[in-house]
Amino acid sequence: MAEHHVVVIGGGFGGLEAVNGLKNANVRITLIDRRNHHLFQPLLYQVAVTTLATSEIAWPIRTLYRDQPHVRTILAEVVGVDPNDKIVRLDNGQTMDYDTLIIATGSTHAYFGKDEWAHVAPGLKTLEDATMIRRRILRAFEAAELEQDTDKRRALLTFAIIGAGPTGVEMAGIIAELAHKTLHGEFRSFDPAEARIILIEGGPRVLSAFTPELSEYTRNSLEKLGVEVRTDSIVSGCSEEGVSIGEEFIAARTIVWAAGVQASPAAKWLGVEADRAGRAIVDENLRPAGLSDVYVIGDTAAVASNGKPVPGIAPAAKQMGAYVARRIRSKLAGTELPGRFNYRHQGNLATIGTRSAVVDFGKIKLRGALAWWLWGIAHIYFLIGTRSRMSVAWSWLWIYLTGQRSARLITQKEAAPPPAPPST
Template identity: 45%
Template sequence: MNLPHVVIIGGGFGGLTAARALRRLPVRVTLIDRANHHLFQPLLYQVATAMLMPGQIAAPIRQVLQRHRRAQVVLGDVTGVEAGRRQVIYHAGESGQQRLDYDYLIVATGVRHSYFGRGDFEPFAPGLKTLGDATHVRNRILSAFEAAERETDVAKRRALLTFVVVGGGPTGVELAGAIAELARVAMKEDFRRIDTRLTRILLVEAGPRILPSFSEDLAAAATGRLRAMGVDVACGSAVEEIDDGGVRVGGVAVAGRTVLWAAGVEGSPAAAWLGAPRDRAGRVQVRYDLSVPDRPEIFVIGDVAAFEQDGRQLPGVAQVALQMGRHAARVIEARLLNDAPPPPFSYRDTGNLAVVGRNYAVLERGRLRLSGYPAWAVWSMIHILFLALPNMRASVFLQWVWSYVTGQLGSRLIVEQKFSSSSGRSSRSGG
């Protein structure tokens, strides 16, 4: 009990990696998360588009840390940090507000959607961040097809079969491609009154091209692939309005009953808890060792950290969070053992990947650029390897093989649908 206490807020890629890396040190670790599971967000779009089941991409944090005997897991929603008293304040359901003392604190709370000051878009254009979001989006997509099958009015049916994805980054591209696969391959035989192959998918990007984090030739290849799959790619047009009838883009109204948001993120409220400097996206500006200015015992890692390297902000990707988690643990280790501090944090870029429907991905690593099936094979392998538990890896692998052979999806379920709605919109369900 007298061992130094490291509290980690957030069991995502960053927090969980830090907890694992601290395993061999003489410290107590408490990992606190508002969810009981670690979520593999890169495959969230596959839950949203009915390919995978929630349990295939989420692992109970307790199970992941089962063998880490000095680690405790707390299910709680952190609401603040009193840095002067070295306490984390969290809300724990029926137990109400609680406090937790720490010697070292690692904040890894990630980001949330940003609607760029247009919070009124949110009810009409859900984003993807949690398992609840993914099942909600899945409900919306599948319900739209059901409503279209019932609808007799041609214009309304057309609107029900129009899907708009806002944001041409990897998540938007992956979602648009997966909806196209769903409509044109997986469900094409299943309806009697509608032809799901006539579904319209519109991918809207405000910038000049999709996949801005990739080179131009790979972005062009991905655009070509999406168009071949029947996705309309509209670049250089910002969405001006979104309501329950659809969107207005570049002054043109598009009637579409399902609009999905993949356009922007902002940091969780960690900067406000810590009174720390933040960037424009609300992420905490950390020092070279990932600690917070004037608070050497507090580290901020992963998506919620703003870290500049070679004049550019590091991207919000899993590899950055994983490497930061390991680095924060190394700094704590050096302090505990009175060793020399490790060199300043430096991100080793492991490359960029985005999948565009089945059998096609784009990959960029240094000078290597790949598109098509080879990139997709690499994408599949990496995604399976990085799932948290062996049973998840086996299950996702088998599901993909099954879907590859049969064209069938893993989880085409509408959960807790409010049947009274004729609009095809459903109530939000938890998972």
């Protein structure tokens, strides 16, 4: 058994890429995650809108490394790190020594100090988030079928999505299609096409990471699908009854949060400096100051490359994971260490409903049906394993041909709301 022990916390894109990069290196690896599955987050919104089933975008992590005896997978929650003694603490009381530690624990939703909004405006980070949002969307239509009060029915059929980045745009587009196409003819007391889908963005345009032309195209496409796009609109309140934009109140019983993220507490564990989003500030080699055997990668880390902050997206996490693996290999082999981490931006992609997308590869910019096919092929390519690729391709093909979505299940009961916060 190899002597050098690498502990990787987090089985997301960054963590898996680091483990993969250390294949056949002379190390033993322990991969710790609090979930038993790797989740393909870029398609998570499709679970929330009944397009895909949970098992199509999630894979048991330990299956991926079944043939690599040097990798041990642990299902546990990390509660702390002691970088002086080089120890990771688990929630079951056990500890684990490491020689090198890679923290790739991702991020969660941020409500900008309004944590009381979390219960009424869930974000989309886990499979449970997705099935909860799916449940709320479907239940709203079901409740509308029984509602006799016109105003209340209107509120039930109003869906507000806060934040017009790729996730918000994609959610809004598919909810519109769900309401206006998939559910057509299924209700007797109202026409699901009456459903109102509102996409609310604080900034001046949707998809701000894309070019203004693609943003404009996206806005027009969404509006053709029946989405109301509200830019320059700062949300001032969220409740069970609806959402407020400044002084204006919109009655909406379903609210989805796609507006901000907060890094996981890696910086706190390590006692190192963090930026405003809670991301650990790391050097050009992805190490927090003063800790030469710890790397922080993915959207848990704050780092700049070529003078610009590296975005919190899957390709960046994968590049960081691969970089760290290269560094560890070089160090153990005694060869020259790779230089500073350089992020190569490969492009931005987002879909708008079933037959349209926008793609920005820098020099190449595409929109419409061709972009949509490219988006679909790229995402299928990045899924893990033949089984998932065929299954997702088949699910999409079925919806493309029939308009029918198979994962329209209301499961699990809604948890009771949390107790009211103490008044301050």
